[in-house]
Amino acid sequence: MHNKSADDKAFGSKGNNLPVRFFDAHHHFLDTKANGTSFQVFLASLMPETTYLPDHYYRDVIAPLNAAGIEFLGSVHVECLPDDGYEEAKWVLHQSCACSSASVKGIVASFHLGRENTVTANKELEKLAAIPHVKGIRWILDCVGKYEGGKTATHVATIRHDGIDFLRGSEGGYDGRAIPSFERGFALLASHQLTFDLQCAPAQLLEAANLCSRHPSVKVVIDHLGKPRMLLRPDSNDDGTAFPDERELAVWREGMRAMASNENVYVKISMLGYAVPGWVRSLSRITLIKSLVQETVKLFGPHRCMVATNFFQDPAFSDSGGESLVGPTPLEFLELVYSFLKQDYTEKDLDFIFASTAMEFYGIV
Template sequence: MSSETFLKHDITDIVDAHHHFYSPDNDFNILQRQFGLAAYLPEQYASEAVGLPIFRTVHVEAAPAPGSGAAEAAWVESLTASGRGQVAAIVGSCNLADKDADAQLDALAAAAAGRLRGIRWLLDWDGPREGDGDNATHPAVALRQNCDYLRDPEPAAAFEKGYALLAQRNLSFDLQCAPAQLPAAAALCAQYPTVKVVINHIGKPRHLMTKDAAYDAAELARWRMGMAAMAALSHVYVKLSMLGYAVPNWHKDKAKEELLKTLVLEMIALFGANRCMFATNWHTNAAVSDGDGVTTDGLDIPALYTRFAEWTAKFSPKERQRLFSGTAAEFYRL
C-alpha cells in the first residue's frame, strides 16, 4: 500500500517504538544464523517505510548471543553514526540474572554512545518446548535460560537483583513475557516504581481464532487479568505491536480484524493513550514482523500504520499524537 493513504489521516509524526536490525555476518547474531535469516539493515527498513513521517525510531535488541549486548549496541550505534537509519534510542540486551550484570550495563552504556535508554531480556516461559514447541515459550528463552525468571524462585531472585540496577541507571525495561507470567511481572514491577516498563506486543495473547472458543476464552481471561494488574501500575506502558501473533491472518479476515481492533482499543482504554504506543516490530519481512512467523504474509509498513490510523479515527488529535509518537518519545526520552 502507498503511504499516501496513511497521510490522508493528518498524522505528521511517527516514532516507530520497536524494530530490529541484524546481520549473519555479526558474531553475536547467532539466532538469526540458526534460522537462516538474511541481513536486515537500515536501507531495507527505509525502503519499506518510504513516504511515512517516521523521523525517529527505537532499536530493540534482537536476541544477540548471551553477554554480547554491548557488541550489538556498538554495531547499531555505528550504523546510526554513519548516517544509516534514524535510530534515536537503543534498548540493549543484558541478562539481568548474570552475576556480572552491573559490568554488562556499564559496557552497554559506553557502546551505545548516549543512546541507551533501556534493557530487554526475553522472559516468555510457558514450560519446556517439546515437539513443534506449541506453547508460549520463546525459542531464545528455551535456548538461553530454559527456566522462568519471573516465577521460579531461585532464577527470579537472581533476575530481580539485576533488575534493581536499572533504577540506579535511569534505564527502562522492555517486558516480553507470556500472559500467564503477567501477574508475577506486576509483582516485580510494583517493587521498583522508578523503573519504567513497557510491555511488548500487547502482552502477547496467543493465536486467537485458530483453535476453539474454549481456548480463546481461557487465553483472553488470563491475558486480561494480567494486563489489568500491569495497568494498575502508573509506570507501566504498552506497545501495540506484533498483532498477528495474537490473531493470525487478521489482515485477511474481517471477523479477525474486528477482534484484534477490539483488543487494541480495549488496551488503549485500560492504559490510556498516554501509556500506549504503536510500533511495527519490523525486521525480516511482514509475516515475521507482525505474526512472529505464524503466518506466511502480512501488511507492509504503510498499510499497517494505515490500519492503526483507521482504528483510531475517532480519537482526538492529542490522543493520536500520543499513540503514534508522543508516548514513545516521552518513554524513551527522545
C-alpha cells in the first residue's frame, strides 16, 4: 500500500469521498428506434425502441459530477454491439460533433479480429484507425459454452459466434490455445497503435494472459473487473449471512494474477453489479465489492487501474447488465469506490485511478 505524502496537496479530494477529477473510461450511446441507426439491427433485437445519446449522458453523468465539484475531463465510448463497427464509430463521432455537451475523446470500435484474411483485416483496421478519436478495438469474447439464454457467463453478443472460444479454441473441445486467425488479428493492433478492450469470462483469463505475454506491444485493458459472475445471489432480502461463490472467486483470482503479470495489461473498475447484483442494497454486499476492488488495485497498481461508469441506460442496467433492479448513480459509484481506496493510496495515486491511467492508456492528451 502507499503512504500519504506531500503530493496530496496537488490532488486534494472534494469533501471526504470524491475525486477532484474524473475521466470516464467506458460508456455507450445507442439508438434502436425505428428511425434509428442501420448498424444496430442486432442490438435492436435485444433493446428495441431504446435511445441513449450525448445529451442523456450529460444529464445523467457529467452534470451531477460537475455539480458535486468534480472536474469532468472527458470519456471513452466503447462499442455497443454494432453490426458494422466502422459505421458505429463514424456515428459516435457525428453525435459528438453535433452536441455541445459531448464528452467523447476516445472511441473503442467493434472489429472481428478472427477474420481469416489477414491482408483484408489489416486494411480494414487501417481504415478504422483513421477515424478521429478511434483509440482501440473490442471484440467480446465471453465464452464458457453456448449462450443457452444467459445461463452461462457467455455474453449475449457471442450469439453471433456461439460456441466459439477465440481464446481457448473450439474445434474438438478447448485445446487451450487462441484460435490462430484471432491471434493474427490481435497482433495487428500494435502496428495501428490500437488498444484492445478484453471482455471475457474468468475461466478464459489464463489463456488471455498467455496471449498478452506473446504480444507485449499490444496494450490491453480488462473490462469490468474481469467479470466474476454472481458471487452472491439473489440481490434482495439480504440478511448479511450469504457467502460468496468461492469456486468462482478462485478462478477469477488465478486469472487476474496471471493477467497482472503482464505489464501491458490494465483493468477497468466498472459494472460491479455483475459480480454482486444489487451490491448497494446492504453493508455485507458493499463490503464484498470493496474487497474485490481493493484486491484488484493492489494486484495491478494505481497506474494500471481505471474507473468507468459503463453508463448507457440507467443505474441498475449499467451496473449489472440486467442482473439487478438497483444500482448506484454515477456520483454514488465514484463516492463508494473512492471511499474503498482513500485510506491506502495517496491522492496522486487516486488521481491515476480516476483519471490519468485511462487518459494515458488511450493516448488522450
